[in-house]
Amino acid sequence: xxxxxxxxxxxxxxxxxxxxxxxxxxxxxxxxxxxxxxxxxxxxxxxxxxxxxxxxxxxxxxxxxxxxxxxxxxxxxxxxxxxxxxxxxxxxxxxxxxxxxxxxxxxxxxxxxxxxxxxxxxxxxxxxxxxxxxxxxxxxxxxxxxxxxxxxxxxxxxxxxxxxxxxxxxxxxxxxxxxxxxxxxxxxxxxxxxxxxxxxxxxxxxxxxxxxxxxxxxxxxxxxxxxxxxxxxxxxxxxxxxxxxxxxxxxxxxxxxxxxxxxxxxxxxxxxxxxxxxxxxxxxxxxxxxxxxxxxxxxxxxxxxxxxxxxxxx
Amino acid sequence: xxxxxxxxxxxxxxxxxxxxxxxxxxxxxxxxxxxxxxxxxxxxxxxxxxxxxxxxxxxxxxxxxxxxxxxxxxxxxxxxxxxxxxxxxxxxxxxxxxxxxxxxxxxxxxxxxxxxxxxxxxxxxxxxxxxxxxxxxxxxxxxxxxxxxxxxxxxxxxxxxxxxxxxxxxxxxxxxxxxxxxxxxxxxxxxxxxxxxxxxxxxxxxxxxxxxxxxxxxxxxxxxxxxxxxxxxxxxxxxxxxxxxxxxxxxxxxxxxxxxxxxxxxxxxxxxxxxxxxxxxxxxxxxxxxxxxxxxxxxxxxxxxxxxxxxxxx
Numbered sequence: 001x002x003x004x005x006x007x008x009x010x011x012x013x014x015x016x017x018x019x020x021x022x023x024x025x026x027x028x029x030x031x032x033x034x035x036x037x038x039x040x041x042x043x044x045x046x047x048x049x050x051x052x053x054x055x056x057x058x059x060x061x062x063x064x065x066x067x068x069x070x071x072x073x074x075x076x077x078x079x080x081x082x083x084x085x086x087x088x089x090x091x092x093x094x095x096x097x098x099x100x101x102x103x104x105x106x107x108x109x110x111x112x113x114x115x116x117x118x119x120x121x122x123x124x125x126x127x128x129x130x131x132x133x134x135x136x137x138x139x140x141x142x143x144x145x146x147x148x149x150x151x152x153x154x155x156x157x158x159x160x161x162x163x164x165x166x167x168x169x170x171x172x173x174x175x176x177x178x179x180x181x182x183x184x185x186x187x188x189x190x191x192x193x194x195x196x197x198x199x200x201x202x203x204x205x206x207x208x209x210x211x212x213x214x215x216x217x218x219x220x221x222x223x224x225x226x227x228x229x230x231x232x233x234x235x236x237x238x239x240x241x242x243x244x245x246x247x248x249x250x251x252x253x254x255x256x257x258x259x260x261x262x263x264x265x266x267x268x269x270x271x272x273x274x275x276x277x278x279x280x281x282x283x284x285x286x287x288x289x290x291x292x293x294x295x296x297x298x299x300x301x302x303x304x305x306x307x308x309x310x311x312x313x314x
Numbered sequence: 315x316x317x318x319x320x321x322x323x324x325x326x327x328x329x330x331x332x333x334x335x336x337x338x339x340x341x342x343x344x345x346x347x348x349x350x351x352x353x354x355x356x357x358x359x360x361x362x363x364x365x366x367x368x369x370x371x372x373x374x375x376x377x378x379x380x381x382x383x384x385x386x387x388x389x390x391x392x393x394x395x396x397x398x399x400x401x402x403x404x405x406x407x408x409x410x411x412x413x414x415x416x417x418x419x420x421x422x423x424x425x426x427x428x429x430x431x432x433x434x435x436x437x438x439x440x441x442x443x444x445x446x447x448x449x450x451x452x453x454x455x456x457x458x459x460x461x462x463x464x465x466x467x468x469x470x471x472x473x474x475x476x477x478x479x480x481x482x483x484x485x486x487x488x489x490x491x492x493x494x495x496x497x498x499x500x501x502x503x504x505x506x507x508x509x510x511x512x513x514x515x516x517x518x519x520x521x522x523x524x525x526x527x528x529x530x531x532x533x534x535x536x537x538x539x540x541x542x543x544x545x546x547x548x549x550x551x552x553x554x555x556x557x558x559x560x561x562x563x564x565x566x567x568x569x570x571x572x573x574x575x576x577x578x579x580x581x582x583x584x585x586x587x588x589x590x591x592x593x594x595x596x597x598x599x600x601x602x603x604x605x606x607x608x609x610x611x612x613x614x615x616x617x618x619x620x621x622x623x624x625x626x627x628x
């Protein structure tokens with residue numbers, strides 16, 4: 001909502017109040033739930049904790065960025081990024097690029113200097129592309145009902161935005177805001193995870209199936225998206241002192257449990273998520289005059305919350 | 315392109331080289347131009363200068379944000395925002411909100427304090443909504459060929475992203491990245507331009523026809539999009555010292571010509587823009603393995619460039 005600043009307190013005092021009146025929705029959508037209602041009525045089983053073996057922590061001076069990895073879509077890249085993290089390849093590298101409405105990217109700032117460039121030890125420098133995969137009926141897929149400009153079908157699988165083409169039998173991750181991919185050179189097999197980028201603008205969907213996506217930022221996105229934009233070509237920082245150091249990247253499983261970020265993500269294969277979709281297709285908050293009646297995949301949020309004490313103790 | 319950092323110089327040394335080989339495009343798209351070719355071959359008449367009467371300069375400590383206004387879509391709001399600028403209503407106000415993947419918004423930080431709140435002099439505080447308008451055949455409309463999740467037709471009119479519904483005879487501006495709108499309270503006629511917001515994330519298309527859009531940032535977007543996100547509800551800054559002062563907002567026509575930003579925008583009603591659309595639907599740059607074959611309206615750029623000396627002298 002684009003509330004005026006005067007209304008901000010009002011807006012949030014009503015956030016958890018259930019109201020179904022005063023909204024100019026078409027009759028058939030009159031009983032769409034509001035997002036706040038869906039969240040308030042969700043059950044513990046509608047949420048899942050992050051798997052520490054599929055979670056990365058990017059530690060910056062400004063704080064921690066939490067990434068959920070997507071082994072179902074990029075198994076080799078995920079394994080390699082974890083291997084790189086475990087041999088501390090990323091520690092001391094830097095964010096070298098911030099291109100407005102596009103991506104933030106980290107890499108070895110000395111990649112062009114043979115005598116200084118860092119080399120993976122056991123991990124691979126490059127891997128075959130994992131731009132797409134075969135549709136597997138065992139992978140959950142919650143389809144969105146309103147179509148897509150780029151793909152025959154779009155929806156969510158395991159919390160990730162996904163496109164499918166049943167004719168070709170292929171499915172692939174979508175370049176939504178916050179998605180993480182592996183930078184590469186011109187050859188499709190020239191990436192591997194030593195350089196990673198994060199989408200910080202309108203979804204650059206033309207990159208779908210042209211780069212290996214391997215995860216999504218689930219917390220700390222603002223530490224990346226609000227970085228000063230680089231003034232060099234393609235948003236590269238022109239001066240070394242503009243680069244933002246990466247203190248470390250760790251697999252959450254390797255971090256003492258007391259130092260982990262205790263987060264839960266809403267499951268996307270549930271009736272609750274279906275209700276959430278409906279709440280986003282037709283906004284019933286009183287501010288809205290004309291609910292859209294549609295939702296584009298990159299506008300569909302997957303809620304993240306602090307893990308409840310009870311479930312943290314499980 | 316998500317080039318590795320090693321390749322950045324290579325990428326740009328080839329930017330203006332015309333090459334039509336080595337790209338895995340479907341046969342029928344083999345001769346799509348590249349964006350660089352379209353720009354390089356454009357003629358002076360493919361570009362238009364900004365009209366100083368429809369241009370705003372937002373002056374921040376960090377620099378100038380240039381906004382093109384859209385009087386064809388929001389005539390009363392545009393006139394009122396200009397009137398507010400001309401009575402210096404905005405000078406000394408502040409950016410009070412930066413919500414990640416959503417909007418940055420400026421307003422009177424004292425709006426809630428009756429004794430300190432600023433009041434427009436001749437300009438209006440509120441206006442009737444201008445969420446949409448009647449389709450006028452005299453308004454140019456360049457339709458995009460690939461459909462849209464939210465609207466029956468989308469394209470460009472006078473440089474602005476536009477949706478149309480021929481059944482209802484209505485057309486409206488689209489909440490693409492960089493679009494400027496008037497914040498409002500719950501009543502549709504409670505906006506008017508005293509508070510303005512800018513889209514800084516994935517296009518929040520559910521706001522279309524729910525708020526009055528009145529312009530677009532054509533230069534300086536990174537001065538807004540890279541602001542630290544507010545930590546309060548809806549991204550409002552919690553402390554006054556976090557707010558970013560607006561030094562002034564001026565109509566370009568009121569600024570001495572020598573101090574104006576000399577910019578040209580590509581016309582969107584030309585064959586050249588059609589070629590640009592095709593270049594974005596099917597990327598033929600060698601990096602791309604699989605051109606998308608589609609373009610979503612919010613991914614279609616409208617190029618802006620420094621005004622050539624010759625045309626500046628016109």
